Amino acid sequence: MKTNNTYIKFAAFAAVLLFNSCNDQYLERYPLSELAPENYFRTASELQTYTNAFYSDLPDALAIHYNNPNQGDDEARNTLAAEFQGTRTTPSSGGGWSWTVLRKINFYLANSHKCADEGARLQYDGVARFFRAYFYFDKIQRFGDVPLYETVNELDDPAMFKARDSRKIVFAKVIEDLDYAIANCRDTKSAQLITKWTALAYKSRICLFEGTFRKYHGLGDWEAILEEGVKAADELMKSNTYSIYKSDEKRAYHELFIAEDAIASEMILSRQYSAAVPYVHSANFYILSASYGRPGMVKQLVNSYLMKDGTRFTDKPNFEKIGFYEETQNRDPRLSQTIRTPGYKRIGATTTSVPDFATSVTGYQYIKYILAPAFDAGQSTNDMPIIRYAEVLLNYAEAKAELGNLTQADIDRSIKLLRDRVGMPNLLLSAANSAPDPYLLASYPHVTKSGQTGAILEIRRERRIELVKEGLRYQDLLRWKEGAKLAQPFYGMYFSGAGEYDLDQDGKLDLVIYQGTAPTKKPGVQYQKLGELVLENGSNGGRIVNLPDIDKKWIESKDYYYPIPTQELQLNNKLEQNEGWDKSGT
Numbered sequence: 139m140k141t142n143n144t145y146i147k148f149a150a151f152a153a154v155l156l157f158n159s160c161n162d163q164y165l166e167r168y169p170l171s172e173l174a175p176e177n178y179f180r181t182a183s184e185l186q187t188y189t190n191a192f193y194s195d196l197p198d199a200l201a202i203h204y205n206n207p208n209q210g211d212d213e214a215r216n217t218l219a220a221e222f223q224g225t226r227t228t229p230s231s232g233g234g235w236s237w238t239v240l241r242k243i244n245f246y247l248a249n250s251h252k253c254a255d256e257g258a259r260l261q262y263d264g265v266a267r268f269f270r271a272y273f274y275f276d277k278i279q280r281f282g283d284v285p286l287y288e289t290v291n292e293l294d295d296p297a298m299f300k301a302r303d304s305r306k307i308v309f310a311k312v313i314e315d316l317d318y319a320i321a322n323c324r325d326t327k328s329a330q331l332i333t334k335w336t337a338l339a340y341k342s343r344i345c346l347f348e349g350t351f352r353k354y355h356g357l358g359d360w361e362a363i364l365e366e367g368v369k370a371a372d373e374l375m376k377s378n379t380y381s382i383y384k385s386d387e388k389r390a391y392h393e394l395f396i397a398e399d400a401i402a403s404e405m406i407l408s409r410q411y412s413a414a415v416p417y418v419h420s421a422n423f424y425i426l427s428a429s430y431g432r433p434g435m436v437k438q439l440v441n442s443y444l445m446k447d448g449t450r451f452t453d454k455p456n457f458e459k460i461g462f463y464e465e466t467q468n469r470d471p472r473l474s475q476t477i478r479t480p481g482y483k484r485i486g487a488t489t490t491s492v493p494d495f496a497t498s499v500t501g502y503q504y505i506k507y508i509l510a511p512a513f514d515a516g517q518s519t520n521d522m523p524i525i526r527y528a529e530v531l532l533n534y535a536e537a538k539a540e541l542g543n544l545t546q547a548d549i550d551r552s553i554k555l556l557r558d559r560v561g562m563p564n565l566l567l568s569a570a571n572s573a574p575d576p577y578l579l580a581s582y583p584h585v586t587k588s589g590q591t592g593a594i595l596e597i598r599r600e601r602r603i604e605l606v607k608e609g610l611r612y613q614d615l616l617r618w619k620e621g622a623k624l625a626q627p628f629y630g631m632y633f634s635g636a637g638e639y640d641l642d643q644d645g646k647l648d649l650v651i652y653q654g655t656a657p658t659k660k661p662g663v664q665y666q667k668l669g670e671l672v673l674e675n676g677s678n679g680g681r682i683v684n685l686p687d688i689d690k691k692w693i694e695s696k697d698y699y700y701p702i703p704t705q706e707l708q709l710n711n712k713l714e715q716n717e718g719w720d721k722s723g724t
Contacts, residue, residue, distance in 0.1 A: 175245075175252075179250055179252040180253055181258075182255045182258030185250055185259065186262060189269075192242075192243065192265070196272075196407075196409060196524060197409065198419070198522070199409060199411070199419030200419070200420075200424075201609055202409070202524070202608060202609045203424075203425075203507055203522065203609070204421075204424050204425075206218075206219035206221070206222070207219045207221040207612045207624070208609040208610075209607060209609070209611055210612040210614065210624065211611065211624055211626070211628070212439050212607065213433050213434065213435060213607070214433070214435075214436050214499050214500050214684035215432060215433050215434075216431055216684075216685065217431050222624050222625070222690050222691075222692075223689065223690060224690070224692060224693055226701070227701075228701040228702075228715075228721070229701070229704070230704050231703045231706075233701065233702075233703045234277075234281070235281070235706055237287070239269075239273050240270065240287060243266050243269055244287065244289055247263065247270075248290050260322040261322060263318070263322060264318060264319040264323035264332075264337075265332045267315040267316075267318045268315065268316065268336070268337050269332075270315050271312045271319070271344075274286075274308055274312050274315075275309075275312050275347075278305050278308055278309060279347070279613060279616070280700045281702065281716065282305050282699050283302035283303060283305050283308070284302055284303065285300050285301070285302055285303055285713075286303040286311060288311070298710075299710045302713060302714065309363075312344065313341070316340065316341045317341075319332070319334070320337045320370075321334075323336070323337055327379055327380075328402075329399075329400040329402050329405040329407065329521070330407070330408065332407075335374060335377070335380070338373055338374040338530075339371075339374060339527075339529070339530050340407075341367065342367045342368075342371040342374070342529075342533040342534065342537075343525065343529065345363050345366045345368075345370065345533075345537070346364070346533045346536060346537050346617075347617050348363050348617075349363035349364035349367060349537065349540065350536075350617045350618060351617040354584055354586075355619055355698070364541050365537075365541065367533060367537045368537045371530050371531070371534035371537070372534065375530070375531070375534065375552075380403060380406060380527035381403050381527065382403075382404060382527065382528060382556060382559050383401050383403050383559070384558070384559050387559065387561035388471055388474075388475075389475065390559050391472050391475045391476075391560055392476075392505070392506070395506050395507050395520065395523070396485065396507065396508070396520050397521065398520055400521040400523070404526055405521070405523055406524075406525040406526060406527055406530070407524040408521045408522060408523055409521065409524060410521050411519045411520065411521060418517045419518050419519075420516035420518060421507040421509075421522075422507075422509055423514060423515065423516040423518075425497075425503075426494075426508065426514060428496050428497050431499075432496075432497050432499045433498065433499070433504060434499045434500030434501060434502045434503060434630060435476070435477050435502035435503075435606070436628045436629060437458075437629040437630055437632070437682075438628075438629065439602065439603075439606065440465065440473070440477075440502055441457065441458075442578075442599050442602060442603060443472065443473045443603060444469070444470050444562065445468055445469060445470075446468045446470065446561075447563065448563035450577070451465070452575070458632065461632060461633070461634075462480075462493075462501065462631050462632075462641050463641065463642060465632075466479040466480060467480075470603065471560040471561060472603055472604070475505070476505065477493075477502045477505060478492065478493045478502075478505055480492075480641070480642035480643060480644075485509060485510040486510040486511070490644070492641040492642050492648045492649075495664055495666055499682070499684055500629070500631060500684060501630050501631035501682060507607070526605075528556055528604055528605070529604075529605060529610075531552040531553070531556060532553075532556075532597065532601045532604065532605070534552050535548060535600075536594070536597045536598075536601065539590050539593045540586065540594065542588055542590055544567065546566070546567045546568075549564070549565050553596075556604055565600070567593055569592075570596045571589060571590055572592065574591050574592035575595055578595040578596075579591075582595065582598060583620075585618070598614075598618075601614065602614075616698055621692050621697055622694065625690040626690070627683060628684040628685075629681035629683060630683075630684065631682055632679070633673060633682070634679040635668075635678060635679035636652055636668050636677060637650075638650050639651070646662075648663065649663070649664045649666065650663060650665050651666050651671060652667060652668065653667070653668045653669075653677065695717060696716065696717055696718020699716040699717075699719075700716070701715060702716065702719075704721055707721050708721075
């Protein structure tokens with residue numbers, strides 16, 4: 139049952155409706171006298187009501203578990219995002235170049251001093267400044283350099299037509315806002331509200347991004363930023379406010395993502411859903427329907443999961459030609475808690491289910507976020523993760539490794555906790571660095587070659603597995619300068635060719651891959667025609683090939699940023715377009 143927090147339903151709905159009744163872009167009109175700045179912002183409740191509206195800008199379920207390109211190279215579908223095809227063009231307007239949210243935040247900060255309750259003002263100013271940091275960091279990730287506005291400017295103000303400020307200047311202001319939020323937001327733990335802990339966790343995230351982006355893109359000044367991220371994560375870790383959720387190693391990881399209420403011991407910030415509001419999402423429908431891309435994990439990611447004893451699956455001879463049943467045995471338990479593997483039963487079911495090729499293009503079918511069949515029509519109510527404590531631990535370990543000062547003690551208080559949850563052996567620093575994984579080395583050609591190369595690679599493995607389908611992979615590839623991975627083929631399960639397959643080895647036929655005329659169909663058996671199901675070597679078998687007739691393309695010189703819309707360039711001649719993009723829309 140959902141908690142009793144009415145606000146926590148991300149229902150700042152009253153506030154959203156109230157403020158949307160104003161001029162959406164500039165808040166120049168105040169049709170309700172209560173909103174006029176001379177009459178509003180007088181009480182703690184008014185500050186809360188206004189800042190509640192900012193929560194609607196946090197990612198929703200679609201952005202977290204579904205939207206491309208957020209899943210990066212972890213997931214194949216029967217459609218491709220423009221980012222994967224190199225078909226993005228410069229839009230005339232929109233394209234993420236919107237300042238409406240910033241205007242509202244700055245409007246609040248310009249007026250909150252009217253509240254005589256200093257404690258409330260400091261708290262809600264902290265929330266507002268968290269969201270301003272959140273707003274600007276999104277812009278940095280998308281565009282690089284952007285104009286910095288800290289006050290409310292009118293349309294005819296010359297400051298509205300300024301050049302872009304350096305990302306380094308803007309990022310410094312982002313950190314300044316986050317530090318204010320850390321100092322002034324409430325320190326009571328909440329999975330739905332912005333707190334001191336949320337701000338610390340988010341600071342660890344963005345410092346890792348910005349530090350590694352600058353490092354791998356040759357922008358300089360990265361070490362101090364990674365150190366700031368380490369300090370933020372360390373402060374949160376030492377507070378003992380959060381912990382890694384544990385129950386049974388065979389189900390603890392999966393339980394995090396099907397919980398009706400976010401598991402507060404680990405979820406630092408989540409998007410809350412409830413049938414009572416109603417405010418629901420469609421994870422079951424999008425993942426299990428044949429109508430929305432038929433998402434499936436790619437084989438490259440399946441390969442990355444270690445064996446249960448900590449050895450590497452990719453050290454096995456001919457590992458790319460191992461069939462589904464064998465490749466899923468004795469693996470890191472997170473694999474069977476993320477996709478359907480032999481023996482899988484849906485919640486509430488008494489019988490097992492094999493992967494459904496009608497709804498998964500690779501055969502590796504997700505179970506993360508999937509509730510009972512009663513929710514299949516698009517009424518899911520499980521809360522969705524935005525920031526987890528597990529990510530903070532990963533941020534800490536990766537930043538230390540990139541700085542070159544990661545120790546075994548650091549691993550023991552970070553990576554080990556994630557592996558303990560699922561009964562996996564600990565990562566040993568000396569072993570990782572003395573013999574870096576060749577498969578991972580080939581996967582990440584830009585990784586820093588140093589005395590801690592092996593550790594960096596293993597932490598990337600751990601991050602990919604732990605945070606899969608949580609909307610962070612695309613940004614990871616950008617900061618590591620590995621965008622070209624999006625242009626590589628996405629593969630699925632291996633099959634030796636046409637034939638009959640018992641996928642879970644329970645003695646019952648599950649799948650027939652056939653050539654020519656379809657055989658007489660038997661109940662409970664899936665049929666796939668060779669050629670419609672494309673194997674890399676045709677009738678000689680191989681891995682499933684996702685979208686073999688569509689070219690994927692990544693242009694290193696331009697695709698790490700998005701273009702500024704042409705309309706904005708025309709309105710403000712001081713703006714300069716990002717490299718590789720121009721004003722003509724190409």
